[in-house]
Amino acid sequence: MELRDIEIFLVLAEELHFGRTAERLHITPSRVSHVIKKAERRIGAPLFARTSRTVDLTPLGERLRDNLLPAHQRIQQAVDQAVAEARGITGTLRVGYSTPWCADLLLKAAETFRARYAACTVQIQEIQLNDPHGPLRRGDLDLQLSELPVAEPGITVGPTVLSDSRALLVPAGHPFAQRENVTMEDLADIPLIIPGGLPDYMTAVHLPTHTPSGRPIPRGPVFTYWAEVLSLAAAGLGAFPVSVRGERYFARPGVAFVPFLDAPPVEYGLLWPTAGHTPRAMAFADLLTDLTDF
Template sequence: MERPELPLPQLHAFVVLAEELHFGRAAARLGVAQPPLSQQIRRLEEKVGHPLFLRAPSGITLTPAGRELLPAARRALGELADGLAAARAVGSGEAGRLRIGFSASLALTVLPGLLRGYRERHPGVRLDVREMTGAPQLAALRDRRIDVGLLREPPADAPELCFRTVLSEPFVAVLPAHHPLAAQRTVRLGQLADEPFVLLPREEGPPLYDRITGLCAGAGFTPRIGQHAVEWQTVCALVGAGLGVSLAPASIRRIRLRGVAFRPVDPGTARTHSALAWRADDRSPLLSHLLALAVAS
């Protein structure tokens, strides 16, 4: 048997009248005149197929059908109110889920403050934070598997994406603590020409890899790659083990490992940039809140 549709305005009128058991008071609560209220109740009774109220000179009371309908009507109106509130919260960016990819080394710099500030301002939003290197972040953005990325050295050839720099920092030389160059206050890039290098694989972050090798080329040499490691902590560990040297963003100094020395690079004008990345067509308020917070910081 086909189930009748019960319009929500009629259910609302029914619940108010069931609570007041008086047409005048119910109409006043609803902000309508009594005749329209009576029409709403009559239409609802026609859909149900049975009277919902007993009308008598002494007043009105609920029929058995009315008593049966009342809790279901309250639930329906309550679920609608909850759904409207949830929809408004998501639409305004105060609820929902924001998926964030980040390069591990940026957990040493801007990421914690960014996440903390977002949680304080928008506690109803769930932050889904995923550690991944630069190239996988860009792929995940394009595939809509994440909403925003935080990566080093954004690419210049990604017109479908937008980038905003959030950190600029110099490079440092990463050396075994016992290396002769570790005794110097600064290291000239050319002094690393004969050293084996430990670097991140190019496929994990081509712009950063090319930036480092470009600095070496500017100093007159092509770095000889002895080892690759996906994370900067592993790079530093391999350097500390004596497997080579590296060039790294200055914030990598916060990785505390025994046997590793960090020295400023000469010339000190060489810098690396970290940026937020997002899809150019993304108009989500969740993203807008994050971008506004990044500007404020």
């Protein structure tokens, strides 16, 4: 079997569907059928049991898959490594994130990236809200996944990778905590906890000063690190708009997460230094966007 024929067999063994296999490999279903029939003629026995509704591996097909898959993976890794070295995808890639859910996606991407580009390592680190773009601007990071919008000189904004609805983190004893949802107008009735060092244009989007009808939104205490927000809210000192995903990561006694009815979504995008983008950073960015279903 030729290498391309082996790939078609292995994808069909995974998908068990001629149409999906053809779509995934960018070929026609008839091409898939032709390759499998040719392989079965050469081997002398069926590899797949086909009906009008199902496709299943025969026991012989299962054994062939199990024997071919490790070798095919090693061949692909060798090719990927050669391509990576030729394109300069080597060395250490430093990637920053602002939230745990961004970290989860980056860690998943890093695992695949390391397997694909063995000559490149990935270091992932958290960035702080009080200095959201400093590490990137100083050259401490090659790539960053964090909240949008971003309008910083010397920083390029890449694709949006994640999007999520907003919720309001409130003290558990506040009347809002008993409600099913809140609106942007409700922000006039509770002070917002404010991060120090956030650019004004980001504050205007995420922590507005007035409600849609023009009512002022009171300001609460200023924080430096995220853990302070949870403590300040639990103490009844204010609220903070967050991603709805935040409840899964930050739920604790003393606070509640109440979804917004009308707030715009929180969007997270890729950022990199305009003058310092590298082949490894762009390869990681491409992989990351392929992993998300946004």
